[in-house]
Amino acid sequence: MPKIDPETQALYDEINGMIEKFKEDQKAKADCTLADKCGDMSDVTKIRFSSKKILKGHINKVNSVHFAGDSRHCVTGSLDGKLIIWDTWTANKVQIIPLRSAWVMTVAFSPSGNFVACGGMDNACTVYDVNNRDASGVAKMVRELVGYEGFLSSCRFLDDSHLITGSGDMKICHWDLEKGVKTMDFNGHAGDIAGLSLSPDMQTYITGSVDKTAKLWDVREQGHKQMFFGHDMDVSSVCYHPNGYGFASCSEDQTARLYDLRSDQQIGLYAPPQKNTGFTSCALSTSGRYLMCGGIEGMVHSWDTMKQKHTGTLSGHENRITCISLCPNGMCLASTSWDQQVRLWL
Amino acid sequence: MNSEADKTQATNATLAMSNAEKHPAVESTSSLPTSPPATATAATESCAPAAISPPAPAQATTQTSVPTPAPEALANGNSNSNIQEVVATTSSGSAAATTAEGGATVNGAGGVVTSAAAATPPPSAKTVNVRDTTTSAGVSSSSASKSSGLLTVNSNHHHHHHHQQSSSSSTSSQQQATPSTVVMQSSSQHQRSNKNEDAPNILVYKKMETIIEKMQAESTGVAVRTVKAFMSKVPSVFTGADLVAWILKNFDVEDVTEALHFAHLLSSHGYIFPIDDHALTVRNDGTFYRFQTPYFWPSNCWEPENTDYALQKMFSRKWEFIFMQAESQSKVAKKRDKLERKVLDSQERAFWDVHRPMPGCVNTTEIDIKKAYRRGGSSHGTGSSGASVAKNPIEQLSRIIALRKQKLERRTIKVSKAAEALVAYYDQYNEFDYFITSPELPNPWQTDSTEMWDTEKNSKEVPVRRVKRWAFSLRELLNDAIGRDQFTKFLEKEYSGENLKFWESVQEMKALPQSEIKEAIHKIWQEFLAPDAPCPVNVDSKSVELAREAVNSPNGPNRWCFDVAASHVYHLMKSDSYSRYLRSDMYKDYLNCSRKKIKSIPNLFGVKR
Numbered sequence: 001m002p003k004i005d006p007e008t009q010a011l012y013d014e015i016n017g018m019i020e021k022f023k024e025d026q027k028a029k030a031d032c033t034l035a036d037k038c039g040d041m042s043d044v045t046k047i048r049f050s051s052k053k054i055l056k057g058h059i060n061k062v063n064s065v066h067f068a069g070d071s072r073h074c075v076t077g078s079l080d081g082k083l084i085i086w087d088t089w090t091a092n093k094v095q096i097i098p099l100r101s102a103w104v105m106t107v108a109f110s111p112s113g114n115f116v117a118c119g120g121m122d123n124a125c126t127v128y129d130v131n132n133r134d135a136s137g138v139a140k141m142v143r144e145l146v147g148y149e150g151f152l153s154s155c156r157f158l159d160d161s162h163l164i165t166g167s168g169d170m171k172i173c174h175w176d177l178e179k180g181v182k183t184m185d186f187n188g189h190a191g192d193i194a195g196l197s198l199s200p201d202m203q204t205y206i207t208g209s210v211d212k213t214a215k216l217w218d219v220r221e222q223g224h225k226q227m228f229f230g231h232d233m234d235v236s237s238v239c240y241h242p243n244g245y246g247f248a249s250c251s252e253d254q255t256a257r258l259y260d261l262r263s264d265q266q267i268g269l270y271a272p273p274q275k276n277t278g279f280t281s282c283a284l285s286t287s288g289r290y291l292m293c294g295g296i297e298g299m300v301h302s303w304d305t306m307k308q309k310h311t312g313t314l315s316g317h318e319n320r321i322t323c324i325s326l327c328p329n330g331m332c333l334a335s336t337s338w339d340q341q342v343r344l345w346l
Numbered sequence: 347m348n349s350e351a352d353k354t355q356a357t358n359a360t361l362a363m364s365n366a367e368k369h370p371a372v373e374s375t376s377s378l379p380t381s382p383p384a385t386a387t388a389a390t391e392s393c394a395p396a397a398i399s400p401p402a403p404a405q406a407t408t409q410t411s412v413p414t415p416a417p418e419a420l421a422n423g424n425s426n427s428n429i430q431e432v433v434a435t436t437s438s439g440s441a442a443a444t445t446a447e448g449g450a451t452v453n454g455a456g457g458v459v460t461s462a463a464a465a466t467p468p469p470s471a472k473t474v475n476v477r478d479t480t481t482s483a484g485v486s487s488s489s490a491s492k493s494s495g496l497l498t499v500n501s502n503h504h505h506h507h508h509h510q511q512s513s514s515s516s517t518s519s520q521q522q523a524t525p526s527t528v529v530m531q532s533s534s535q536h537q538r539s540n541k542n543e544d545a546p547n548i549l550v551y552k553k554m555e556t557i558i559e560k561m562q563a564e565s566t567g568v569a570v571r572t573v574k575a576f577m578s579k580v581p582s583v584f585t586g587a588d589l590v591a592w593i594l595k596n597f598d599v600e601d602v603t604e605a606l607h608f609a610h611l612l613s614s615h616g617y618i619f620p621i622d623d624h625a626l627t628v629r630n631d632g633t634f635y636r637f638q639t640p641y642f643w644p645s646n647c648w649e650p651e652n653t654d655y656a657l658q659k660m661f662s663r664k665w666e667f668i669f670m671q672a673e674s675q676s677k678v679a680k681k682r683d684k685l686e687r688k689v690l691d692s693q694e695r696a697f698w699d700v701h702r703p704m705p706g707c708v709n710t711t712e713i714d715i716k717k718a719y720r721r722g723g724s725s726h727g728t729g730s731s732g733a734s735v736a737k738n739p740i741e742q743l744s745r746i747i748a749l750r751k752q753k754l755e756r757r758t759i760k761v762s763k764a765a766e767a768l769v770a771y772y773d774q775y776n777e778f779d780y781f782i783t784s785p786e787l788p789n790p791w792q793t794d795s796t797e798m799w800d801t802e803k804n805s806k807e808v809p810v811r812r813v814k815r816w817a818f819s820l821r822e823l824l825n826d827a828i829g830r831d832q833f834t835k836f837l838e839k840e841y842s843g844e845n846l847k848f849w850e851s852v853q854e855m856k857a858l859p860q861s862e863i864k865e866a867i868h869k870i871w872q873e874f875l876a877p878d879a880p881c882p883v884n885v886d887s888k889s890v891e892l893a894r895e896a897v898n899s900p901n902g903p904n905r906w907c908f909d910v911a912a913s914h915v916y917h918l919m920k921s922d923s924y925s926r927y928l929r930s931d932m933y934k935d936y937l938n939c940s941r942k943k944i945k946s947i948p949n950l951f952g953v954k955r
Contacts, residue, residue, distance in 0.1 A: 007740060008739050008740055008743060011740065011743035011744065011747060012743065014747055015743065015746055015747060015750060018747070018750040018751075018753075018754060019750075021754060022750075022753065022754070025754070025758070029758050029759070029760045029761055030760075030761045031760045031761060031762050032760075032761060032762045032765065033761070033765075034761070034764075034765045034768070037762060037765035037766065037769065038765065038768075038769060041769065044781075044782060047781065048781070049781075052791060052792070053791070072790075079715075088791065089790055089791060089796065103715075105715075105716065121715070151716065153716065159857055160857075161857065161859070168716070176860075178859045178860060179859075179860060192716070194716075201821065220906075223749070224749075226753070226756075227749075227753070241768075241771075242771070242775070243767065243768070243771040245764070245767060246764070246768070260761070260764035260768075262758060262759045262763075262764055262767075263758050263759050263760060263761050263763070263764040264753070264756065264758040265758075265761070267761055267764055267765065285779050285780070285781040285782075286775060286778050286779040286780065286781070287771065287772045287774075287775035287776045287778065287779035287781075287782060288768065288771060288772060288775070289772050289776065289779060289781065289782060290779075290781045290782075305768075306768065306769065306772065320714075329780070330778070330779060330780045330781070331780040331785065331789055331791070332791055344791065346780075346789060346791050346792065
């Protein structure tokens, strides 16, 4: 550690003073807990989902899944170097897209279902047009977005022509797919970006990062709007609350948390009954009452967000769950795992 | 353990070969098969002309051309180890030719090479090596290029011992004894030994190892025996039933299932393994299991590279041959314990079962690839470590302070209010949450009927819940195609349809490609905002002025130029028309109409509040 000059020290002190003040503020605002407030609500049942279908086809770890806006099709990306678009109802493969790089870490379906994007250790994001085929009959690659200095860890479509990505080089990038240009590019966190979730109105988004924080951003601006602390380890995934005023996050520290944007603090803490996991991915049900997290021990845990009770686990996967995705109508949960399976729970 | 040292010689052919082959991979400076071992194998097989790469001729004239391969290896910078092995194999070949002419050393260079490696120094020479370790690597390598057989052989060994210093002596003898992977592991382990502490599962491993040590205790542990089968012996094994019984006796476990699960966990981490199955699991029966040697425990933090594994596969065809030769050599040199070798073989195999499990088996040693990347496990790409963090601390801190100030100034609501909002939202939406209320239309995944998706397309039958949802907010109404349709009709009746039209065309315009933006903006301006517009929208003059400025801006209009006006109109619709729509007969009729059509579906789960 180099010597700290007085000026810097003064700034540090100021920051620390402010942090203290935040804590006081937060305490002052925390006039009750969520659990107190919801104490009189009736309990919800244990999560009823069971593993109804197994989508078979990948021959290596499956790293990511995302549903299209129609709640029927989903895309999965695996280290076998393929994206597979599934019709979850028939469990058939609609399309198989061979990738240039097998190291895919994240996939995204555009809400319209017209495009899929993927990226990973190739430090690039590739966008495919699902409805157009190239000469060999596979989906046409429409854009290859390059310029990253770290692996791509998350991407989401705002619409068919706009994409936001978060990557291992701590950057958040906005792309105009129509023109194929980067419209924004800025340092988002002090660590790899791990997860990204768009608000229901597509105006803001939340990112989670290895720097243990989550941040709120406006899609039109570069600076973050709010920052959320609490996790002790990497925040691996975030999920916007459907009401747009809060979000859930999950972390390797074996907890999931619920934050409220307007009160600017954590209002819920969720832990598994046994400390033998670590969470990789989270999702909230349509009403925000159930929170689900995929764990590295191969279970999906669920909680009642209001009363902060554990409401069961979904077991079936034999290895780390890498990603879960709830379809937009809230009826079907897809999970991907290192055991090469994609499971549908409903 | 002392008998293992002897095996060293027996398997040295494989050792040296794999070692040299391995090094390019480990050091990642040279990846080309310039490595003489490739030719060595080729020669060993004595029937593979295709595999003979450039250094081959040099190998063919073994004794004299020792320096030839060396420069190639030297080109790799610090990889003197390569040279040593090269020289070791070749020059000790000469030694071997004189001393141990036994076995299969007939077919020219190939024969020489194998016998050379196989007949590497007797135990005495090995002790010399250990002393030699003090001489610097540079010296040994430079001398290696010229010197006589014995010295170079030493340097070869010297290299090994160099690595082994990091591990305990007992494991180091094991290291030498086991074929193929051993040496490469030793070098990779050497590289990674300093990372041991932050291995992800190290705490678990330590606990498991304590237990395993207990199990292996002479008198109180699990009974390990050698089972005599009809023709052969199965050395050092125990049965699954014994193991489970031991666990039940020694640990506070409730029942057999739990004990079995516990045993399974130990097995899946590679501490015990079934002797004739690749699936690492434990069954409570007479299946035989064996303890893994501490050297192969996962806590040693190996991350075996694919090349190691591939190498083994690559040679698998030749393996037996290599083995046969090595074995015959060893029989000449010393008697070899067949049973011990069996054990070692199985332990090595189990090692690979842990690190490269067969499909469908649990893999416990793997870490998240993102993590590996971040920890700097990958040479290319930097992850988070590479990005610039501190440009100017003062500047940065000031920026942080500014952000913090912003945070302090923000008005926040009380948690009670936030909680209330959540509860309210839940109350409103719980009947749309599939987790809580069963859906009106059958779940298509469960009932094999696509009705749910089909009805979305035709507007004749709209479920009542969906219509109810329109009342939640204008956004809900506009998000639903049928809802939007209805609202448009309502507005038309009220003669205020232009508001929605304007808002819609602005949204559409924003999604257009850049090339069409300008035209679209112009059209919108002309239709809704211009002084003589055919259907003027009801917007305050300030917003119109802002829009005019944006439209006529010197840089050309951008797609956000109507945002202020559009949000004004949206607000207007929300506060005025929307609430009137909800109160209108039109909406009520529609709601009642769909209510009538829907047959009530019993609440299957009875979880509604």
